[in-house]
Amino acid sequence: MTRQLRQSVSIIIAGSGGSGVMSTGTMLLDAAARAGWYGLMTRSYGPQIRGGEAMAMIRLAARPVECPADRDDVLLALDWRNIERFLPEVALSADSLIVSDPKAGDVPEAIEALNANQQQIPMTRLAKEIPGGRTNMVALGVLATLVGIPPALMVAAATQGLQKRGSKAVEAGLAGLGAGLDAAAQLPGLAGLTPPVAPADAGNERWSITGNEAAACGAVHGGIRYAAGYPITPATEILEWLASALPRVGGVLVQAEDELASVTQIIGASFGGVPALTATSGPGLALMTESIGLAVAAEVPIVVVDVMRGGPSTGIPTRSEQTDLNIAIHGLHGDAPHLVLAPLSVADCLFTTQWAVHLAESLQTPAIVLSDQFLGQTRVIADRPVSVEFKTGRNTVSGVNGEYNRYALTDSSVSPMAIPGLAGGQYTADGLEHSERGVPSTSACDHTAQLDKRLGKLEQYDYGDDWAEIEGEGSTAIVTWGSTTGAIREALEQSGDWQSKIRLIAIRLLAPARPQHLAAALEGVERILVVEQSHSGQFHEYLRARYDLPGEVKSFSQSGGATLRPDTLRDEIGSWSR
């Protein structure tokens, strides 16, 4: 089998509940990771809680990838049940390879219509021939061969993947895998993957991690030792990871009765000197805004991670969307300046969350981290994510002589904080407007002074270069934020000289706005494409409100549902008439 090699391969595994779609995908990803490849895996489900149709999308590549590919190369169907549900989400074409089982029945019309290369492998029959054999393990073997994963690594990954099911399952699984590896020989040559640039063991550590895990890990790096939360899709995994991780480092997670309680619990913990965090999604964030405002007014650092999903209201809990930007920035009543940050890739969830903790602690204010379902639930194989040692942190008082003014006006507008236990530091944190001493006040003077202070500390702070990631140059700029960054980056990388013609500005620090920094980054730019995943163009509006955007400005915004792929962006830019 001679084959042409390719940089990236994208595989769809589909099937109904119980067919093992996800575990097949996971083992494939793991094997590829062991081989030194990068990759990612996303999942999609039907509406059923159990037994519904499911789809895993695995993309493997020789270099890091952060979004789905333009096109999906392979569809392996374990069965055809409700496959039409997923078709709007996938990008199959005449160039794709469709692998199915003759037992699954007729290939659906929509698939036939692709005119793609269709191959059938009797996976179920092959599995049946093995005691305890499972169709999905045969499928895994087929895919491993297609991709070009060294069989030994595939075996190792499968062994580990099946371990918790017992030795019998491992045995049967490996037999099925073997059958699949063999059966794949019948397939026409598919272009396998180029060998990885640097294998995993070459000293540069690789991680297999989801954005939710990365955010949780970043939180711990940032110093979070108290978490409270109420489960909600797609944020729950952050809480789950912290629930078992925190006790191992001297912390704790408390499951609260609702989001009103989780956010106030963390305010209490942080008031007590323990950095604290909660994670939620849109509906939960909506319930938290009153108390986030309390943290603004009382100047208590907290971090709220919002893993966004389709809105409004309950919306589409399992789909990604960037539409909580408005509520995150503007959702508090009164003038309530605070921090809003967004990770720019799955792995970046770690750094951005860690930085958010650092900034919240340093500035004694709430930080909202806007992740989304795509970032949160996508598993990537990536280089070990960056995490930074910050030297400073919360400015606390170590001793008090005389009167202690909790809300003292200082040069940095940050007032040193007394932590309960410190003699002489007693004060009352208050959401009522107050004097420097912390005494309730209705005076316009105190009001203005404290409003200035709370805004000033955010405006004056030196955020360094991390406020955005800026790449490329040229007179066209693409300005984006959060998870759409990955697809844009890839679109630019893949398009000849675009990197020298087009700059990418991906904003990590959304609030406070950094107009001067953006102005500098836009130096020489004549036209701007604003890219986001929303229906109303929230980001575009926010940019208009807070920044001066030179030249021609175009907004590309698309509501959630399907994930942005690089070619959509390429088309968009390509079609922008000069």
Next chain:
Amino acid sequence: MTRQLRQSVSIIIAGSGGSGVMSTGTMLLDAAARAGWYGLMTRSYGPQIRGGEAMAMIRLAARPVECPADRDDVLLALDWRNIERFLPEVALSADSLIVSDPKAGDVPEAIEALNANQQQIPMTRLAKEIPGGRTNMVALGVLATLVGIPPALMVAAATQGLQKRGSKAVEAGLAGLGAGLDAAAQLPGLAGLTPPVAPADAGNERWSITGNEAAACGAVHGGIRYAAGYPITPATEILEWLASALPRVGGVLVQAEDELASVTQIIGASFGGVPALTATSGPGLALMTESIGLAVAAEVPIVVVDVMRGGPSTGIPTRSEQTDLNIAIHGLHGDAPHLVLAPLSVADCLFTTQWAVHLAESLQTPAIVLSDQFLGQTRVIADRPVSVEFKTGRNTVSGVNGEYNRYALTDSSVSPMAIPGLAGGQYTADGLEHSERGVPSTSACDHTAQLDKRLGKLEQYDYGDDWAEIEGEGSTAIVTWGSTTGAIREALEQSGDWQSKIRLIAIRLLAPARPQHLAAALEGVERILVVEQSHSGQFHEYLRARYDLPGEVKSFSQSGGATLRPDTLRDEIGSWSR
């Protein structure tokens, strides 16, 4: 006593709890109203619930007034206790008249420093001479004389004001009043008020009403028959008025356990076909946003009146501020288009609330009405407020043949609504994304279609001319919203030819934005002053985000605490170098 007459007189009455500051002010206002004058009264209190220092500011005029005057003409102090607390709020000058009681002790330094005309009247002594006499009634007599209120009308107003305290109190009160009327003779001639242009009985009805009462009354006019609420300053009076008014017109108000419950109660009532409303302030609005989003997604009309106060968090509950604009427009998670309106004067609270009900019902979406503490709690004597008969209302289904699609895509994007009880109209209202039929859907197609629909119905609607009030012409425009309109209007009226040089655009319909309408209104404008009462310039940012503002744009924003007076605006405009 010869006196020069003036268009408007502004009187401050101050004193500590029990001295009768507020009732004095109220009777004075009432008497002036009977005489055919216009006027307004605002109140300010110390932090104590009872027995604290209090101040009433009464402004009387021969034409309608909607804001405090540039300067306060008279300060009548029943005592001097904690008077300093109020000085930042008042505008006394060397031209003011200070009336006090020798028994109250030394005139405070800050008052002395004014170099104003100081007069002492032994009000307490005069009162003591009357059995059951009260100082404040003597003071009332003094003020009536100063202003030039016909004694008979003053007596009538006082009689009514004292009625509920019994006939003895009336008798003593009138005696005190008489003593005051006489004692005022000793005072130097203060310029009294010009006689009213048209007296109250000339057929044009006058009302004495607060903005909160007007909003409640407008709600009933709009068709509200169900209200639910949880008390909060400064919105409670809306609920209180409705609690006793609604049952008289076949409706009901239910006191809920919290704001989460009040907003969902009204969603339930409205789903049942009964137009429904709640009223709250910032902290309560923050708790309501999740469910307001539900009303957006499920397309249930509701009205939420937010009487804004100083923020963030608990902030300054008794002071006015325009800082819930952000949360009102952007505070819902996901893309959740809805209506936001703001009354432009105390009396306009009636029309704007009524219109809000009409729009919410017509468009099957939530409407947030942004009133504020100044509008809500200021009592005005005004011409009978406008209220309009709207011919249309909620588009309901009267009979169903075959399948009923609750969320059908229609030309107007408004789908006729089945009200429970209608056979064949059964459907499930849902906050999950759904198909036209109302069935939960994760399809990107349905999502986009419903997002388009929910936005489209708001964008397509013809709001007519009420979206803003536009006055004057010229190349300078002042753009504002809500309660700051009054002071600007007066600033323009009083300044010679400004009305021909400067246009005022006061926006009543804040969301959806009407960019084309504003563009038309700004035709020929070269510079724009954006005026609002906030620290961060929320309105200015919103305008930037959603509108194209031609020419030079300047933002005048001042946080809550002191009410905007016309001269501040005049100075601001005057100082804008050409």
Next chain:
Amino acid sequence: MHRPDDKGLIIGSTDELLAHAMAIEMEAAERYEELADQMEMHNNPEVAELFSKLAEIEGKHIQQVRDLGGDDELSLKTRWKYGWAEPGVSEAPDYEDVHYLMQPYHAVSLALRAERRAVSFFVEVGEQSEDEEVVAMAARLAQDERNHVTLLEEWLNILPEPDEDWADDPDPPAEG
């Protein structure tokens, strides 16, 4: 019942009795100070001043009892055990009995009532005790309290009686 040591009013020694006496005076002194603060905050300087004066007087009484041999430490312990709600014990006016519009007349009446309670307390102690020293000391303390009563009665006599509607506030409460 929060009677001292749950023993009713049977007091075994003069030390103990003095401790009670001091505890009672301490309670009263502190209460008057607090009430004075309240009145000051609520713009009633006249009554504030009067309460301050009463606090001062109670302070002097504490000293007098101390001079008789009262022990601070013991008094504090004794004081802690009191349930002041019990009728007939406290010499301090109740929190509920003040009003922001109250007049000196009311303040003195309140104090008078409290002092009379103290008199009857010591009388009762004397009646119930079998220890002669205690009986004698109780009599002496009762006499002291009677003197206070007399003094207050004199004050009251010269103060004008308030009008019927003294508590009338024509204005509504403020809000927060």
Next chain:
Amino acid sequence: MDVETTQLAPKQYKSGLKPVWCPGCGDFGVLSSITRALSVLGLRREEVAVISGIGCSSRIPAYLDVYGFHAVHGRALPLATGLKIARPDLTVLVAGGDGDGFSIGGNHFMHACRRNTDLTYIVMDNQVYGMTKGQASPTTDPDWEAGKLTPGGTGINPFQPLVIALASGANFIARCSSSDPNGTAQTIVEAIQHPGFSFVQILSPCVTFRPEQRQWKNLVHPAPVEPTDDPARAARRLLTDDAYFTGVLYLGQRAPNEPVPKQSRDGIAALEEEFKVAST
């Protein structure tokens, strides 16, 4: 009560939409009980409304061919309260899960019991958050270790729904099991008929995250005694409850709170009188 034959069959109260629930889920039984109860009561579909929050169980309105509202998590009760007070002519049912009703919605539960509006509240209690994949709920036992946010168990007292309902003033309190759709239907009929706020806890297994609950059907047993109208007696019973007895526990006598909008007596003009400046 007797079943009239002119009325709709239980099936006719179903919308035809197929439930997303896991096969084996107790909620299927509850759905069937509700349709039976509606049928027995002979209610017209358009005069019934079923209100829910969010959760597996809260999906139920969509499966019924009556008016429904699938609201937000935890707020079904106040929404239903608004509907019922505004539209006293409707039969309003509220249905949802233990997380929805007792965790995020706990306050509304207490206050709905107090308020005693004529609603029937059905909680499908599976002692877990099904929809979010298996976290502990308020009714979860303290030592259940599989909850992903509470490794090692919650360690805290389970919420006692019937006790709280009683303490808060619910007017009708019952426990049922989804394994007995007919018995449950009968109880729902009584709950709907009883005036005021009726609370029905239904043990409804989550076979996916609490597979051990499949055993519930072997544990439940009818209450050994008749319903009482004495709160003290009811309290005593509940405190010796083994958590598995089913049946009606308490039948209160309080009149429902019905601030029924009266026929309009005044026009709006009458309301406006108070604003008019007296012309003297």
Next chain:
Amino acid sequence: MDVETTQLAPKQYKSGLKPVWCPGCGDFGVLSSITRALSVLGLRREEVAVISGIGCSSRIPAYLDVYGFHAVHGRALPLATGLKIARPDLTVLVAGGDGDGFSIGGNHFMHACRRNTDLTYIVMDNQVYGMTKGQASPTTDPDWEAGKLTPGGTGINPFQPLVIALASGANFIARCSSSDPNGTAQTIVEAIQHPGFSFVQILSPCVTFRPEQRQWKNLVHPAPVEPTDDPARAARRLLTDDAYFTGVLYLGQRAPNEPVPKQSRDGIAALEEEFKVAST
């Protein structure tokens, strides 16, 4: 307990800020009780935190010279829970009103009782919303007609704080009267000393909006019996309660929920192991 004299006097726990409360308000007595209790316990000011929501009563932290948090309406309990779990070394008191605690905060009340964190919760119950000028609260009698949002009375069952506390699992339940600052102080001392969640309802008159409550001091009387640790017995007592008896009603034996952060066992590196791709 015995009073040691080396400790701070009650007054030394006051901040010196003058309360905004109306003279006559019961909250003055409560403030004084808290300072006495802290003094008797000999607690250092810096090791005490008092957390409140919003309301007249919730203003109390500012009047104390301890750490305080005047939070938002209804959320004092979860805030205090976070503080106490994060900082088990502190003595954490929660204080507020009946509206704050039982209306908007009712859910947290139930769940705090269940969770049994070692907090002492003091509710100054005046059966009214004082701060917002006199609306009915959950504990208001149904026939109180002066409530401005409920003309004609609420018509609904008052909320029974002690019953709900018991039903939800509070570990210490008591009622006091602000008219007896010393007795109340003694109860607060016991409440603080008792492990787990302690609930103290204090009848604290609102002289401005409920002037009739000045009479409470003549109505309250000590409970005729000793505290019990049997919930059933406590429940029976409460159901025959005249609402005016004071004293400790219930002393539970449940161990407090203390997910005390353990000493760090692992470094972060150990947590990261799971992410590393196996190098085969």
